[in-house]
Amino acid sequence: MGSETTERNDTLLGNGVIGILAETVNMWERRAPLTPSHCARLVLGGGKRESGVNRIIVQPSTKRIHHDAQYEDAGCEISEDLSECGLIVGIKQPKLEMILPDRAYAFFSHTHKAQKENMPLLDKIMEERVSLFDYELIVDDDGKRMLAFGKFAGRAGLIDFLHGLGQRYLSLGYSTPFLSLGQSHMYPSLAAAKAAVIAIGEEIATYGLPSGICPIVFAFTGSGNVSQGAQEIFKLLPHTFVDAEKLPELSAGKSLPPHHQSTRRAFQLYGCVVTSKDMVAPKDPSRCFDKADYYAHPEHYRPVFHERIAPYASAIVNCMYWERRFPRLLSIDQLQQLMKNGCPLVGISDITCDIGGSIEFVNKSTSIERPFFRYDTSTNLYHDDMEGDGVICLAVDILPTEFSREASQHFGDILSRFVTSLASAKGLLELPSHLRRACIAYTGKLTPLYEYIPRMRKTMIELPPTPANSLPDKKYTTLVSLCGHLFDKFLINEALDIIETAGGSFHLVKCDVGQSIDDMSYSELEVGADDTTTLDKIIDSLTSIANAHRGDPNAAEISLKIGRVSECGIDDSMDKVGPKVLILGAGRVCRPAAEFLTSYQNIDQVHVVVASLYQKDAEETVDGIKNATAAQLDVSDTESLSNLVSQVLML
Structure with a gap:
């Protein structure tokens, strides 16, 4: 079986035969990835020697904006059977049962954010050893999406x-x-x-x-x-x-x-x-x-x-x-x-x-x-x-399909520039970088850029709702917002490693992947731990990533925002001390203030809480000060602010 698979990959991928799918997902979808005029230039304009395309086989469709006869006149073959095609292109995803093994597919898959509704599609892609290219991920030299409507x-x-x-x-x-x-x-x-x-x-x-x-x-x-x-x-x-x-x-x-x-x-x-x-x-x-x-x-x-x-x-x-x-x-x-x-x-x-x-x-x-x-x-x-x-x-x-003719022409004008590379390349490394980056899976395996998807899928398991969070097995949780080049520079994997290694768990709340090489990506993770010590350790480690090489334009920078911590974001031992004073901020004047308050002789056991948006800044402020505790706090989170203020004598 292994030798057969290898042989099929060698004979189909890069064989110069393109298949055009009949769109089946939505009755209004009449667009086509390539128009008859594009096909004519690819097939009749010198053939594979010049274009990399030898044949184009079009699945018949009576609702496509261009009729089958127009494709035939352009030199295409009309057939339901696309089994001879090494590359199969469409606009929307095909039905799962239509996906053929050991081929390359290109369409809008909506899978790179681990979208739950499209994970069966990704599973089928991997099961059939398919190479998947997503139009949404193809960007030009300026970092802008090339294929968009x-x-x-x-x-x-x-x-x-x-x-x-x-x-x-x-x-x-x-x-x-x-x-x-x-x-x-x-x-x-x-x-x-x-x-x-x-x-x-x-x-x-x-x-x-x-x-x-x-x-x-x-x-x-x-x-x-x-x-x-x-x-x-x-x-x-x-x-x-x-x-x-x-x-x-x-x-x-x-x-x-x-x-x-x-x-x-x-x-x-x-x-x-x-x-x-x-x-x-x-x-x-x-x-x-x-x-x-x-x-x-x-x-x-x-x-x-x-x-x-x-x-x-x-x-x-x-x-x-x-x-x-x-x-x-x-x-x-x-x-x-x-x-x-x-x-x-x-x-x-x-x-x-x-x-x-x-x-x-x-x-x-x-x-x-x-x-x-x-x-x-x-x-x-x-x-x-x-x-x-x-x-x-x-x-x-699905608004663009209302102008199917012009939208297809616009789309095909761009797709035809590099479909020749997709049709003729025998291996991923033969493709230009903007196409390699758009390859979610190659021969059934996720490419390194998208290896984060399974980890995200794990967090999307339906959990019973609880009053405070979606991680009911953890006593303490907080919302961590990450912004930066999370996926193209593998920082998301590093962040997830930190959480899991420390003994915490996470649940994906939000994920927006940047559409270009220059765009930032954004993720919200609900992070949970059994105790505040573990949660603080996770927050500290994530903060260290955020602060690493900050200011260096060539560094893989990531910004971090920590949200509300359930059960209060400060150590339980605080409940055992005397009067508490809350200092908001961790600037230069905060440390002298904390030192003065904790050393004031006329008041016993004064405990100072220094709260800052960044946990690390607060910890540096209280480092070495007896009866001083650091807390992470976003002052725009009025619930957390009120909770913390209610526990102190003075603000």
Whole structure:
């Protein structure tokens, strides 16, 4: 059997035969990784000698945007059987039973974060000795994703939202030109969809919009491809972009006499591109917003989007990347209060479709056939209609396929540049570095870059919920946030080794893997131990990683944040001492203060607790001081702060 496997790998991998999958996961998926024109250039443009591609076999599909006959005309073979293909490409994952052994596959697998729902796919990949390349992990020399549909998601997301906005305004008693706009998939091309948007823009410019819903303000979050695509569509309408600080002034212009409100119409929309400085502000009012500091220490900032932007927005187009360590763009409580205060917000297009993410009430994705749901802020209930109180929300997670033709052309233009390497390479080392990095598994074994996946899977076993944590077998737990080049430089493995070697355990709470060689990755681990000594040892060791080579641009740097420790983050022996004094911070003035307090003769057994965000800093401050204890504390965690303050006599 071993010799047969080796022989099959030698004869299939790199044999120059490409298979194109029929998409089966979603009925709306009509995209293709390569169009007929791409295939023609690969097969007919000199053959394997020049392109590395000898044949292309296409699985038949009656819903693909390009017909089978078009592929045949391009020199492809049409067949359900892809067994002769060394490389098989698609957009979404194939059905498990369709995966053939000893081949190379390329598609969006959504497995590199150990996503639970896709682990059966990864198991099948390894069982069948498959080599898996994930498009999401392919980045160019500048560290940007090469194969992405962001602009198409933004374009489709805004057009679909405008379509729903027309229906929503009608249910509120207003007829608008938006009502005549269809969803993106209803147009034969992106150009046709844009023409329809231009047409309603001309109607707005000519006849205006009802004064009762004006000014209509669109707030765009994010500045990447998704936001650019959405703004591209918005700019086809008569519009003016305004700075965030001008929104109150714009809204004040709405205060017209009642007679004018019933007759006066507006002839344009307003847009506002929201950046991080408009979303958060320093908790310390004496400080100014600093983007670098915000990304390094988001715990020092509070959300202000609900104060500065949302009160004036008719629509929010959410295109931003978000991690749990950052404040939410809009919480449920904030949205409910906004609507109570008469906020003009009608709807949200959550193009990111981040469930439970930056917009908290978005608790599910929607489909192309039913793209909207309505959230009633007064009752906290969700509805699948457009009529009634609340805001509407679009949260479709497959938007780019609505422009299947253009999206496929864009995707294939890039994929065809390196599919030749994938089709002809006999071994992983023959591939360029950006393709090697995108290989999750090679011949059924995880590549070194992704060897962390099994360890993460172990932590995702369902555990019975407990009041304090998800590690019920451990007495003490804390939330550890790690940010840095965790995966590409194997730091995550080092961190997990530290936890397990010390006798602790961990549970993965959150994982966001950086999309490029320059991007940071972020993980949240709930770390547990049987006693505070072990937990402190783990925290100290993790802190030593974070502090190693800090400031060296060539070092594999990692930043660390320790959250709330259950059962209190200080030693139990503290309960046996006398009065306690809490010092917040571990700066230069803290050690002299601790020395003075513990040596004060008129008070017996004074115990000083020095609490700092970083455990190591606190320990260095109290080192050698009798009756002084270090504690880790994030002061933004009000529960932990209150718990610690309640145990001391003086702060």
